Amino acid sequence: MATMLLALAAFPLIRSFSQSYEVATRQVEQESTAKIAEAAMNKLLSVRFDDLNSAIPAVSVPFEVETPSGPVAAKIDLAGAPAQGTGTFIIGGTTYRVGVAVRRAFTGHRGIMTPAATAKALTFSYAVPAVSIGLPPPPPPGLVVATYACPDDFLGILVRVSSGRGDRELRLSGFRGDMRR
């Protein structure tokens, strides 16, 4: 009787062990996925703006990720305008694929101030005091809202990272403005 009860208790133990191992492995892989995606995005937010906006000729962006067993280096090859790219990481025998897709979230008007060009540009608003037009007496004081359409592109960056086991893909989205002006 006792042996039977012991056997009944041992069966779920085997299942729980395998489940727990599976979950722990998946957790490590998902943590690595998140770390790689963040590292890739951080790197892309710090490279030259032109490498993202127009990677012609192709650009190779090196970066590395710290793991418990030491730093792992890889690179993302970017090409196109705006840039598209891929890279591969191998950590602990697991392959992580990195995909990068840059797009123009807003297209700069580049000095061509037509309604069509400015409609696609990133437009900011700010308040200005109303300008007095005409001869005195001036109009009553008031405030108006002015807008400014940016001449440069404002980029959207999509980083996708998936592991070799075909787990859920992590997609991170970020933005990059041209800060040189």
Place this chain on the structure above:
Amino acid sequence: MVTLLLLMMVLVTFVGLLHFSTRGQKGTHARLFDQTRALMAARAAVELAVYKYRVLPAEFYRVNRLVNAVTADPAERNFFQAVWMNDFSGKSVPGGFVSPASLLVESMRQETGEPVEFGVESCELVTRKESGYVKDYLRIRAWGACRAERKALDQLVEVEITHAP
């Protein structure tokens, strides 16, 4: 017999602990990804706020002067500040104004398929006077969220160094 029964009880307890621990771990996966998305959303908000300052520095300083002016009309001060901050609102603004931030939030949601949000709580000038020079910083408090996860970023960006006479 008693030993076997005791062993069985120990095993059952162990299995129970392992089972519930595994269930608890499963929940952390989704949270980890949501935390990462929330952090990236907050960074996107900071990028937008810094970029607006970079393209409209004179207007930013004008808003800042007015906000800090002792004699400023409170209604006028609030209006200047609200117009500046409306561009960073990821949600709809009264009056049908579609902010750049809301367009970016929408594009983030489409790209990732996740309910991300972001916004900027404050964007102000911090001036520090040291002996012989004055430093200006742009202090941005931004947040990003994905489902129940929310991340806040407080970033200090050095924007100008002017030498005192």
